[in-house]
Amino acid sequence: MHGMAASNNGAFSSPTFGTGDSAHLIARLERLPFTRPVLWARGCVGMATFFDGYTTLAIAYAMPILAHQWNLSPSATAAIISSGYVGQLLGAIFFGWLAERIGRLPVLAIAIAIFAAMSAACIFSWSASSLMLFRFLQGVGTGGEVPVASAYINELSGARKRGRFFLLYELLFLVGLVAAGAIGYTLVPRLGWQAMFIVGLVPVLLVIPLRFFLSESPRWLIAKGRYAAADKVIARLEASATKHGAVLAEPVAAPALAAAAPVAEKKTGSWSELLGPFYGPRTLLLWALWFGAYLINNGLVTWLPTLYKTVFGLPIDQAIGYGFAMTGVALVASFICALTIDKVGRRRWYTGAFLVAAVPLAALYVLGATSALMVFALATIAYSALQTITYSLYLYSGELYPTRLRSLGAGLGSAWLRAGSVAGPWAIGLIASGGSIVPVFLAFAVVAALTGIICWRWAPETAGKTLEELSP
Numbered sequence: 282m283h284g285m286a287a288s289n290n291g292a293f294s295s296p297t298f299g300t301g302d303s304a305h306l307i308a309r310l311e312r313l314p315f316t317r318p319v320l321w322a323r324g325c326v327g328m329a330t331f332f333d334g335y336t337t338l339a340i341a342y343a344m345p346i347l348a349h350q351w352n353l354s355p356s357a358t359a360a361i362i363s364s365g366y367v368g369q370l371l372g373a374i375f376f377g378w379l380a381e382r383i384g385r386l387p388v389l390a391i392a393i394a395i396f397a398a399m400s401a402a403c404i405f406s407w408s409a410s411s412l413m414l415f416r417f418l419q420g421v422g423t424g425g426e427v428p429v430a431s432a433y434i435n436e437l438s439g440a441r442k443r444g445r446f447f448l449l450y451e452l453l454f455l456v457g458l459v460a461a462g463a464i465g466y467t468l469v470p471r472l473g474w475q476a477m478f479i480v481g482l483v484p485v486l487l488v489i490p491l492r493f494f495l496s497e498s499p500r501w502l503i504a505k506g507r508y509a510a511a512d513k514v515i516a517r518l519e520a521s522a523t524k525h526g527a528v529l530a531e532p533v534a535a536p537a538l539a540a541a542a543p544v545a546e547k548k549t550g551s552w553s554e555l556l557g558p559f560y561g562p563r564t565l566l567l568w569a570l571w572f573g574a575y576l577i578n579n580g581l582v583t584w585l586p587t588l589y590k591t592v593f594g595l596p597i598d599q600a601i602g603y604g605f606a607m608t609g610v611a612l613v614a615s616f617i618c619a620l621t622i623d624k625v626g627r628r629r630w631y632t633g634a635f636l637v638a639a640v641p642l643a644a645l646y647v648l649g650a651t652s653a654l655m656v657f658a659l660a661t662i663a664y665s666a667l668q669t670i671t672y673s674l675y676l677y678s679g680e681l682y683p684t685r686l687r688s689l690g691a692g693l694g695s696a697w698l699r700a701g702s703v704a705g706p707w708a709i710g711l712i713a714s715g716g717s718i719v720p721v722f723l724a725f726a727v728v729a730a731l732t733g734i735i736c737w738r739w740a741p742e743t744a745g746k747t748l749e750e751l752s753p
Contacts, residue, residue: 303503307749308532309515310499311439315446316521318496319437323446325490326430327453329393332484333423334457336396339465339481340365340416343474347412350474357409363703364413368420370699376425377692381685385433385498388688392429393484395422400481427454428675428691435679435687436500440747444627447676448619455612455672462605500748504684555686555693560752563681564690566739567674570631571697572704573732574670577638577725580705581664582608585656592718593653603653607661611668618669627677628740634670635733638663642726650719667729671698680743683752 340362348358372392380388399419406412431451438446461477468476502511522529555564582604589600622630641659650656675691682690712721743751 302508304749305532306499306503306508306511306515307747309519311747312530312532313439313515313518313522314527315438315442316518316527317525318518318521322437322495323434323450325495326389326434327450329389329426329484330430330451331453331457331460332481333396333427334454335461335464336400336419336423336481337365337458337461339461339477343465343469343477346469346474351409353409361409361413361416364417365420365423366699366702368417368422369424370420370696372421372424372426373428373692373695373699375421375692377428377688377690380429380432380688385429385436385501385688386495388429389426389433392422392425395419396426397422397482397484400478400484403478403481404475424695425692428678428695429688431675431691432679432687433498435676435748436498436684440745440750442623443680444623444673444676444744445619447679448615448622448673451672451675452612452615452619455608455615455668459608459612462608498684500684552689555682555690560682560686560690562739563741564693566735567678567681567690567694568697569732569735570670570677570740571674571694572701573635573728573735574667574674575698575701576705576708577642577728578664578667578671578705579702580709580721580725581660583706584709585660588656588718589653593656595653603657607657607664610661611665614665615669615672618673622673623744626742626744627673627680628736628742631670631677631740632733632737634666635729635736638666639726639729639733642722642729645722646719646726650722663725663729674698677743680746680748680751681741684748686752 344358344362347353347361353361376388376392396419399415399422402415403412403419406415431447434447434450435443464480465477468480472479496514496517497510499511499514502508502514519529554560585607586600586604589595589603595603618630625633641662645656645659648655674694678691678694679687708724709721712724741751
């Protein structure tokens with residue numbers, strides 16, 4: 282049995298390793314239920330992801346006071362906000378690359394420590410330039426944590442119900458976005474703008490369990506040829522499963538896994554492989570999905586409150602209320618996506634969501650977007666459909682790359698997330714400068730429809746398949 286002796290409870294003793302061990306170790310991992318150590322890892326890393334979402338929006342609720350206290354110009358305000366996104370872009374690429382070389386957990390600990398430390402530094406900012414620097418460095422940590430965490434959680438998941446398991450974890454990022462609004466509304470008027478960054482110190486407490494209580498990704502260990510270390514992690518998961526009443530089936534490596542075993546033992550993935558003949562088309566597909574979905578959604582979420590106020594003359598509290606309600610509906614849609622995407626499939630869900638979003642956006646163009654209520658109702662449908670894509674693309678990115686490329690691929694994909702986030706508001710400003718807001722909805726409808734067609738034509742289906750089958 283590849284040099285491994287089975288015990289009576291289905292776990293395996295420490296073996297001598299030989300040819301084909303990677304396939305056998307993966308087979309042992311795949312037959313496991315979601316054990317308590319895995320659920321603990323999802324909870325711990327999920328809290329870091331929650332604070333990533335929180336940190337992303339925290340500055341938005343500090344800036345109204347800071348702009349007044351420091352007498353900031355609009356350009357200085359924009360620079361402070363954008364500095365965090367630039368940091369996220371660089372952090373996603375660098376830490377995604379580093380995680381392929383030194384492991385998931387060390388990089389997660391470094392990234393979390395950086396964005397927590399920079400939250401502390403932000404509290405003591407004395408000028409726009411100092412806050413800009415601290416926000417940039419905070420963004421480096423935030424951008425690094427998200428793709429590496431997504432790779433880690435993906436690699437702990439088996440093929441069965443991987444989508445549901447992962448997306449219930451990823452939902453915490455959206456909850457963090459909502460929590461930033463609630464905390465900002467509650468604390469900033471009473472305690473000042475520093476309150477947003479004081480709350481951001483909490484993630485430093487997560488470094489301790491990450492460093493001492495969580496295990497490295499067994500798939501990363503296998504990809505590095507560290508079979509004894511991977512066996513130790515998997516044996517711990519098996520022991521937890523049997524301790525809590527699970528009956529483990531005999532591990533049987535699927536033919537595809539056995540065939541892929543020699544490939545899985547390649548050296549660390551390279552940029553040339555990421556853009557090569559096999560993974561290159563997948564990379565371009567993911568970049569298109571990241572860019573298209575975020576161009577529309579980030580454009581809508583940042584622009585609509587201003588639209589309600591300036592074009593339709595709504596009171597500021599009602600304009601903000603419409604925006605908050607839209608994100609609330611999107612959170613419900615994302616939860617439904619988490620529960621059903623394994624049954625529907627990634628390709629069908631994403632194609633359907635893009636095309637569903639295109640319909641109300643096109644309707645706003647045809648109907649002329651004549652009232653705030655019309656815009657709110659139809660834009661909320663489009664935004665909510667696309668939100669199910671934006672928050673689940675880390676799942677899909679992890680499935681389309683092998684372990685040696687997973688963090689790097691997710692990091693580069695999220696770079697296109699940032700590009701789309703910048704392009705959306707810019708496109709709105711450019712189109713609306715013609716004197717009418719209506720063509721904006723047509724442009725977004727065209728982007729949604731084209732991206733949906735690209736997805737339908739080229740997206741591989743990944744539901745129900747092991748990561749090794751999908752990405753040799």
